[in-house]
Amino acid sequence: MKCTLEGNNARVIAKAIQSLSKVGKELFIEADLNGLRMRTINATQSAVGSISFSRSMFDMFQLPTSGDCCCKISMKPCLGVFRNMKQVEHCELSIVGNHTKFQVNLRCKLETTKQALIAIVDEQNITSAVPTDQCANILRGDHKLFMEISNSFNASEEELTLEATPDSLSAKNYIEGARVNDKFMRSQLKLKPSEFEHYQVPEGSVITFCIKEFRAFLLFAEALNAQMTLEFDDAGSPFIVKIKKHREIECLLILSTLSPDDVSFSVEYCPREITMCNQSNGTQKRKSSTPGPEVQQKRRLAEDTTLSDVATSLFQFRDHQPDHRPSVAPSIQPARLLADGDTVDVVEDEADEEALLLAVSDAMEASQAMPPGSTEVCFINTEDAPPTLMPPEMHEDIAEEDEEESIPQSPERERNRMVRIPLCLLQRCMRRLQGHLGFDKHLIGG
Amino acid sequence: MKFRAKMLDVLYMREFQAIVATLAKLAKDCVMILGQERMHFIVNEEHCSTSSPLVWVTIAAKDYFPEYKMTPAAAHPGDDEDFIVLVMSATHLSRALAVLRSGTTSTVHSCKLKLKQIQFPCISVIASVVSPSSAEPREMVHDVPATIIPASEWPAFMLPKMPSPQIVLGVPSLRLMRSLVDKLKNISPSLIFHGSTNGELNLVSESEMATITSRFTRLLLHKGEGNSSHQSTEVSCSVDSRKMSAFFNALQLPNEEISIGIDNENCICLQLDIRSNVVLHSILPALCV
Amino acid sequence: MLTQSQYEDYKLVCRLEHIKTFYSSIKAICFSEFGTLQASEDGLLITVEQGKSIQATLFIAPEFFAEFKVDGAQNFSIKISVLAECLSLFGLSDCSVKMLYKGEGAPLLLLLEPHDDEQVSTECSIKTTNVEEPMEYELDSNSSSLNKIFMRGPDMSHIFHELDKAADEYEFTISPLKPHFKITTLGVMQAESSVEVAKSSDMIILFNCRATTVARYKSQQIRLTNKALQVATKVAIKTDDSGLLELHFMMQADDEEEMYVRFFITPLLELDAN
Incomplete structure (x- = not known):
């Protein structure tokens, strides 16, 4: 394969690589009669x-005699070559050395030429079987609009939730009705459908997806000065981002979304006014927290919690209190469990493997009916003070002590046992997406 | 207990943002004390590993908030001594107000602060924003989690007492001072301030390799008198240079002048007059080395 | 501030009206702890070395100083990072600086006065130690392989800046024939890259090359020249068949007079070729 482009088009390719590099660590390059396509997949899949770049973007486009070709290269060296493109006047991409190297030649201003040879890791390609034109909800708008939405949220944010209804769109960094950590700042931006070029939301839907990859593609839309289209159905089904520039460039980003099964909701978590309270109670309550009832309450709370709640808090705890869990966890052999699991074949690096391994063992723990005593692991992080928010039936038991307690005095005590770690959940739902993905071993004739 | 307040003036919104951003640069958490007339912020991470000085700001609430309504939980309505005392993340609060920052392309019509209960108490910051690409205002809401401090614990959250320095000098070149202190912290962990009633301030930094003396002359003497024989009085105090530098580096306000008070061998107090009734203070205790 | 008699005590007195070029030049050579100052009628030399493989020297001619007085030859060493720190005390404000030295054992005094604020001044007293003689490096000027290239600083800076930082070594090829001037990066996993500049390029001011020279250098040492490159208006590259690399950077800020920073970098020993 060999193709050449002039400087401006080479800069577009460079921007594309920069965006893809924020998604995955490997770049899959594929050339066929239609043009050149670059793909990547993130670590958690x-x-x-x-x-995709159409043939018309290239000055010369030469396929091997055998037809199509594809290769997989490491993103990092590739990014290095395409980092500084200002001076580039002409660019040549080719596969050389009997399909072992991807060669980039950049002819720059001031009679300077740069050359890079990047080792081809594999002649592998990646395909996805997710249908990309059947979503019920479609939002299209200028990249500036989506940039403003994205910029309204902190750079360290991991997820974004879109609540779309026929007459409004809310972007949030949390899920309405789900627990959040008491150190977490909830943010939301409300927009009107009139801000969009096209707003098609027949019934309404709430989806949660990872914002990092979305931002990576948003950068490319900005570089192209193009519109962006978001397409989605319900929570749990794929979220699709499309960018098109004339007929030459087409981008597609498929993201998995959080399934509603993985979130527990409660009316407790919806906003309300702070109630008046008698200020003298605060200290009294603190003093009343003797060890006796505390232990009892913990146990009671554990019994009342449903299994799915336990599962959630186990996931959550794994990240926040890694040291506590193993000491009290039932002795399950994770390695053996992993062999039983069906997700191993898609795991690529060790970190993932470990995450999945833990996930599997956690899921097993959760699904086993544990004696009440051992479920205390869920509340190991609870502070000395007794929880103040109890399930209704709890109130009867502890009413005498707690009836005067008012939420504003020390409401944060109770919450420590539930910490939302969204990525773990996403890891679970991503396995659903994996069902739609496949790797093609694509051998090219010599 | 109720609190709601609303800002409408762009300049005041920016100034309020700059004050909060300054606090956020100094410490993770801040104390917000809401009174009927005034709003106070305190940051104090003296017991943490970070090298931040004690800083507090008092602002005339009605200057910033044309609508300002505070109902304390106490049983004596109308009592001047009633407050709502909150502790929250200064970083979150600053981020929630970031949209008010000068230099952004969006215009903010109004910004409300409201105390509400979600899973826990929050200060909700609700801004109505118009971006250059939209005709209609968008509503941006941030819920900053807060801890409500019961009255019984208020004594631990009192505003610091102002010491009474012998000399207070007005330094007009804050920018130079900031750069100087920032560099001097790399020379030595302590920095000695020598002030005199004839309007001179010397900063001395000593290390094994170098001695650096910076001299500010012809400063305005805000407080302090020479003795009867027209001799000038001199005082000095040695403070933690990293704390001093942290203070100057945190400042996000456009002020060019700062008052430096020296309480001989006891402390340095810094005062930044943002406007009348709006003052930022800091106290740095003397280093006993 | 100083009386005439006090003033005469000093063996070295020099004053710069503007600090900017001096400061960026000191920063450019500030890669080791200590530096040696050598003052004579020919001007002021400040030398910094790291190991026995890299040396940087800042040279300031007497004309560059607003005032320059030296009594014989004065040589001493100081902690170069402290000097850099002192020069930066007033940040971006332009200052004048006066340096005073009484002779062996005495500290180096620095007086800084910002131009835009007459109420402020700083006096620094930096401890000096006995001089450590710098190494002497020299290219063989009679060699038939003495190659010289003069380039525009900012262009050269771009090229160096874009070299793969993951590389262990850079190989420099200078040749009368194509590729004329080439830098290849070596030792990067899964990739190798190179950059070439033709001698007819507008960035090359002078190309004087008789025989092909090829030598390798530690990338980390080449990168020590970055700060000098970033502010240099012109750069000279010289080498011979020994591979010793001599780089000259002309430092010039605004319309101040120029100072020169010279680097010597020794090549890596050639391993047995296959």
């Missing part, structure tokens, strides 16, 4: 990005 919850996002697949693809950018």
Whole structure:
């Protein structure tokens, strides 16, 4: 394969690589009669990005005699070559050395030439079987609009939730009605459908997805000065981002979304006014927290919690209190469990493997009916003070002590036992997306 | 207990943002004390590993908030001594107000603060924003989690007492002072301030390799008198240079002048007059080395 | 501030009206702890070395100083980072600086006065130690392989800046024939890259090359020249068949007079070729 482009088009390719590099660590390059396509997949396999360039973008486009060709290269060296493109006047991409190297030649201003040879890791390609034109909800708008939405949220944010209804769109960094950590700042931006070029939301839907990959593609939309289209159905089904520039460039980003099964909701978590309270209670309550009832309450709370809640808090705890869990966890052999699991074949690096391994063992723990005593692991982080928010039936038992307690005095005590770690949940739902993904071993004739 | 307040003036919104951003640069958490007339912020991470000085700001609430309604939980309505005392993350609060920052392309019509209960108490910051690409205002809401401090614990959250320094000098070149202190902290962990009633301030930094003396002359003497024989009085105090530098580096306000008070061998107090009734203070205790 | 008699005590007195070029030049050579100052009628030399493989020297001619007085030859060493720190005390404000030295054992005094604020001044007293003689490096000027290239600083800076930082070594090829001037990065996993500049390029001011020279250098040492490159208006590259690399950077800020920073970098020993 050999193709050449002039400087401005080479800069577009460079921008595409920069965006893809924020998604995955490997770049899949594929050339066929239609043009050049670059794809990547993120480490947790919850996002697949693809950018296609039509043949008309190239001055010369030469396929091998055998037809199509594809290769997989490491993103990092590739990014290095395409980092500084200002001076580039002409670019040549080719596969050389009997399909072992991807060669980039950049002819720059001031009679300077740069050359890079990047080792081809594999002649592998990636495909996805997610249908990309059947979503019920479609939002299209200028990249500036989506940039403003994205910029309204902190750079360290991991997820974004979109609540779309026929007459409004809310972007949130949390899920309405789900627990959040008491150190977490909830943010939301409300927009009107009139801000969008096209707003098609027949019934309404709430989806949660990882914002990092979305931002990576948003950068490319900005570089192209193009519109962006978001397409989605319900929570749990894939979220699709499309960018098109004339007929030459087409981008597709497929993201998995959080399934509603993985979130527990409660009316307790919806906003209300702070109630008046008698200020003298605060200290009294603190003093009343003798060890006796505390232990009892913990146990009672554990019994009342449903199994799915336990599962959630186990996931959550794994990240926040890694040291506590193993000491009290039932002795399950994770390695053996992993062999039983069906997700191993898609795991690529060790970190993932470990995450999944833990996830599997956690899921097993959760699904086993544990004696009440051992479920205390869920509340190991609870502070000395007794929880103040109890399930209704609890109130009867402890009413005498707690009836005067008012939420504003020390409401944060109770919450420590439930910490939302969204990524773990996403890891679970990403496995659903994996069902739609496949790797093609694509051998090219010599 | 209720609190709601609303800002409408762009300049005041920016100034309020700059004050909060300054606090956020100094410490993770801040104390917000809401009174009927005034609003106070305190940051104090003296017991943490970070090298931040004690800083507090008092603002005339009605200057910033044309609508300001505070109902304390106490049983004596109308009592001047009633407050709502909250502790929250300064970083979150600053981030919630970031949209008010000068230099952004969006215009903010109004910004409300409201105390509400979600899973826990929050200060909700609700801004109505118009971006250059939209005709209609958008509503941006941030819920900053807060802890409500019961009255019984208020004594631990009192505003610091102002010491009474012998000399207070007005330094007009804050920018130079900031750069100087920032560099001097790399020379030595302590920094000695020598002030005199003839309007001179010397900063001395000593290390094994170098001695650096910076001299500010012809400063305005805000407080302090020479003795009867027209001799000038001199005082000095040695403070933690990293704390001093942290203070100057945190400042996000456009002021060019700062008052430096020296309480001989006891402390340095810094005062930044943002406007009348709006003052930022800091106290740095003497280093006993 | 100083009386005439006090003033005469000093063996070295020099004053710069503007600090900017001096400060960026000191920063450019500030890669080791200590530096040696050598003052004579020919001007002021400040030398910094790291190991026995890299040396940087800042040279300031007497004309560059607003005032320059030296009694014989004065040589001493100081902690170069402290000097850099002192020069930066007033941040971006332009200052004048006066340096005073009484002779062996005495500290180096620095007086800084910002131009835009007459109420402020700083006096620094920096401890000096006995001089450590710098190494002497020299290219063979009679060699038939003495190659010289003069380039525009900012262009050269771009090229160096874009070299793969993950590389262990850079190989420099200078040749009368194509590729004329080439830098190849070596030792990067899964990739190798190179950059070439033709001698007819507008960035090359002078190309004087008789025989092909090829030598390798530690990338980390080449990168020590970055700060000098970033502010240099012109750069000279010289080498011979020994591979010793001599780089000259002309430092010039605004319309101040120029100072020169010279680097010597020794090549890596050639391993047995296959």
